[in-house]
Amino acid sequence: MQNLASHEDWKSCFSEVAPGLLLFARQWVQSAADAEDIVQEAFVKFWRRNHKIENRALLYTAVRSIALDFIRRDSRRARREAGAISETDEFIEPQFEFEDDTQRALAEAIDVLPCEQREVVVMKIWNELTFAEIAGVLGVSQNTAASRYRYALAALRNTLQPR
Amino acid sequence: MNDFSEIENELRKLRPAQPSPILFERIEEAMMNCREGAWSARQSRKPSPYNWLSLGFGLAAAAALVLFAAISMEHQHDGGKEIAQISRESETAPLRSSAKESTSSDKFLPAGATRLVYNTRNEGLQFARGSGQPLRRLRYQTRETWQWRNPTTGASLRVSYPSEEVVLIPVSGQ
Structure with a gap:
């Protein structure tokens, strides 16, 4: 340690x-x-x-x-x-360093996520916290943290899918 | 969760903006000032209307004085009894002389008193209620020491305690 x-x-x-x-x-x-x-x-x-x-x-x-x-x-x-x-x-100031338009669109999609989903995604993807740790930070159950994460990813995926 | 692996990979490719170099300098400075900061925070803590430490010492000193006075009075009282008994039995000269010695050996005489002012703070002007004349408020922090000595045995007793005094001095315009 x-x-x-x-x-x-x-x-x-x-x-x-x-x-x-x-x-x-x-x-x-x-x-x-x-x-x-x-x-x-x-x-x-x-x-x-x-x-x-x-x-x-x-x-x-x-x-x-x-x-x-x-x-x-x-x-x-x-x-x-x-x-x-x-x-x-x-x-x-941008929150991400973009390499192409897809990444820019993804960053914009992250911005419009509900705050409670966005914070779970940020902690999980860019900070590599476990759901147990995220649940501890937010004071919610692990299931709730995992659900918020899934909802957020589903929303992001829908946003980026070609129409 | 496998359904989301593609979007997760896309997200991981996004790199968060890097902190400014100034942030490192600021944190370094904050780290250096950690101890100083903690110390000054303790120092700048809002002072209590009472100085509990001084009050504690003062009360302890007062208790010691009262105790000393009580013991001293008790000894004098006992001594008086002995003298009275001795006067009744005046024929026993050796006893009387020993009683006198005993009385004088218990006697502590004031040997000195000092008042050391170790800090003076000018707290500015203020107006007392109903008074148009300004008063300057001075706060003295002192240490008072009282000493008694027994001339027969050479024993001495010393009591020392911190004290605080606020003095208001009228200020007259010239």
């Missing part, structure tokens, strides 16, 4: 989990900078408590909790920003 105790450890661990964590945080905030703030706070908290990196579920729980606090705290600001974005069609 690897511990995050040493200085270099955290860097290698963070490099590994950061893209998935940021993607997870982006579900609640539109700005990449806000997502980075959330991930930073969660990761530092995780490291300070000397948790093992294998307990990734705790890290996602922390990100989720901090993100929800963040949007509660900044709900007014978020509304203002959402209004400004809709009015000016402001550029929002």
